[in-house]
Each structure stands twice: as structure tokens, then as C-alpha cells.
Amino acid sequence: MPTTRLPTAAGCTLQDAGQAWDAVRVPCRLGLDAMTILGTRCGAALEYPNKAVYYFIPRGTAANWNVENTEAIGEGGTLTIPPARYTEAPGPHWRVCPGDGNWLTDARALQAAIEDASLSCTGEGRPT
Template identity: 50%
Template sequence: MPRSVGLSALAILGPRCAAAIEDPLTSSGVLYFFTLAGTSDTWAVENTAALPVGTVITIPPARRTEGPGAYWRVCPSDDSWLTDPDALAAAIADAFGPRVGEERPA
């Protein structure tokens, strides 16, 4: 997802966010979040893309937390690499905020 959206989603998720990679060398920078395999089959979150199983991305060296190149925005832990896709989708929706004419649920 675009860096700006990803950073907002990451802040909203807080400790519920597992491993995340930032790649500043793409056109506008992107963040990659890891979810369960198969999430891309049903993912339909505007302005983001779920990469299907088998997609190749650059995995930075362990504990690399700054560039140049791809680096861990959130380092993976021993017990979790995966962010819950429903929580991620909700965080992205919150990052975009309500659309014009759309009300937030009470």
C-alpha cells in the first residue's frame, strides 16, 4: 500500500501490527504487511493491493531498520509475522477517514 496510508494504518494498529516492511525505492514508497496466505483471494480494500502467494518482494536482513533500500518498519517477532487482515482493513478505512456524505457509526 502507499507509504502514507501504510504509516497511518500502522499507527492505528499499534501493537496489533506484526511485521511490516517499508520500501522507499518504489515510486512513492510502499509498506508491506504480512497476512495469512490466501488473504488476496478476498481482499477488496480501496487503494491497496494484496499480493498473491508466490509474489516476490525484497525481505531485508534481520533487524535492518533503516534504508537505503527495503527495511523493517516493524521487525518480525519470534511468535508473529502476521497482522490480522480484518484489523488491517479496518485500520486502512480509518486512515482514509469517512467519505463525503458518509457518517461514522455511533
């Protein structure tokens, strides 16, 4: 089966989910809106331009993740990870660079931010 290759920066590595972290794939616009809602509660966040934002959540969390319009990536999944300070396209790049110790976003905070961002995108919950 052929794989689609995205243009990537030199130094990118393919890393396995389910080891130190699981990840959540969120469509780009929704993911960026959720990032704004999370503010300083946001851990490292990776953008695949015009496709998705990936958030890193605690290992094992993907197994129970069930949030509409998202995809959890746990053990058996992989992500292309750019160098730590690569912050511009082309290819995958950091919207929030990984810190020295903790890449993770709290899964409950991420879920709430995605749900709030979804309401904003659909116009629900806005005053009339």
C-alpha cells in the same frame, strides 16, 4: 521486460508470497498512518522508502482482499526481504521487525486501520 531495481542492503532475499504469508501493499503515507492506528496489533511491516508499506497477512487471504488503494500479493508474488534487524534506508527495511514466531497482522484489523487512515487523509469523518 526490464525490471526496476531498488537499492537494497546486503543480505536481502527474494521470498515468495503465498507460502507462509500473503502481503498487502499500502501507499507509504496511508500505510504509516494505518500502522499508528494498529499499534500493538501490527505484525511485521516492511517499508520500501517513499513508495509503500507491506503488511504480512495469513496465507490465502490475498485472494479475497479488496481494499481501495491497496494491492494484495499472494501466491506467485515475491517481495525483497531485508535481514531481520535492518531498520533504515536505503532500500527495503523493517518499520516493525519480524518477531520470532508471528509476522502476521490480522487482515480484518488491517482493513479497518486502512479505512480509518483513509478517512483521516481525506478529512472525512472529522468534526467540523
